[in-house]
């Protein structure tokens with residue numbers, strides 16, 4: 094049985110998805126000037142040592158880009174990161190997330206109620222709008238604006254994606270990206286200002302009212318953080334839903350077993366996260382000279398940690414290229430590790446579990462439509478379908 098990456102041509106240059114192991118767990122790329130970390134223990138090492146491997150990679154980007162990183166948790170280090178993260182953690186506790194389940198189920202049910210006929214495009218019908226509605230409701234921004242988010246966020250994500258190819262990093266001011274980012278920041282700023290005037294029962298209001306060590310967040314911090322949640326909160330889950338379907342389509346035995354025993358749904362989702370990790374890569378910057386694997390990485394170097402390659406490391410996962418939801422221990426890195434561990438992991442897992450169960454309830458013969466092959470997000474930092482047409486019978 095061909096694996097999904099070979100079958101659908103997912104990121105041909107992500108060789109680890111195509112059954113090849115890297116020659117070395119850490120490798121310098123002369124063309125881009127970036128250090129690539131492919132191995133599991135090496136990736137773990139980088140993520141566990143934020144003093145050496147900083148999340149603030151703004152030194153590699155033009156100064157204009159840094160105006161959007163204020164309040165962006167993923168780019169913060171040390172005490173600043175701890176303070177902001179503490180502030181928002183209570184909105185994502187297991188209890189808060191579990192309480193969202195009835196509303197989450199209702200949203201997915203309504204979206205699937207609109208699906209008709211023998212085939213449907215899963216991303217448009219479910220995988221895209223579902224997490225957007227959930228995160229937009231949580232924040233309190235009008236759900237009616239969701240199509241605007243898609244356009245704005247897709248363009249903003251290009252900036253992050255450029256990190257995977259340093260040759261593309263260039264000043265963004267005046268470009269489509271710069272304008273899109275500005276538009277999105279303006280939009281979130283308006284929403285934050287509105288909450289200052291008229292507080293509501295939503296996360297945006299919590300953010301504008303919150304105090305960290307006696308300080309309030311600035312409008313820019315609130316806007317950028319809310320923007321991060323919107324961006325992080327939906328494109329990732331969109332990819333996870335699509336990737337889970339792609340895996341099940343290629344491994345029908347596991348699909349049948351999950352259908353017969355719904356208790357297996359969470360394990361299938363975990364294995365899909367390992368097997369096709371939606372966030373393929375994150376970036377760090379060396380603050381000092383570092384030792385990693387057999388390599389010496391000088392200070393001020395750009396380091397790309399490939400979660401998706403580490404998740405195929407045979408030193409950690411027996412027969413890593415086998416899709417096997419019954420693995421004894423998964424411990425994948427799809428949600429990262431350490432102080433930046435994904436804030437929304439619980440929410441993403443819940444959304445995926447609810448969506449997969451509803452899909453199973455409704456459709457007996459769900460499979461990828463061979464006449465309409467899926468297309469994929471081209472950005473190297475992401476692995477997931479942009480369109481995915483499914484047959485329902």
Ligand code: HEM
Pocket residue numbers: 166167168178228321322325326327329330333370371372375376400426427428429430432433434435436437438440441
């Ligand atoms: C399948 C879905 C998701 C995946 C695969 C994913 C993956 C990740 C990864 C790998 C990181 C760590 C990045 C790094 O260390 O540089 C991260 C961080 C983060 N994620 Fe997620 N994520 C998902 C869903 C979500 C959701 C639903 C939300 C919010 C509603 C969210 C919010 C965040 C935030 C705020 C951070 C930054 C945390 C910090 O820097 O302290 N994510 N995510």
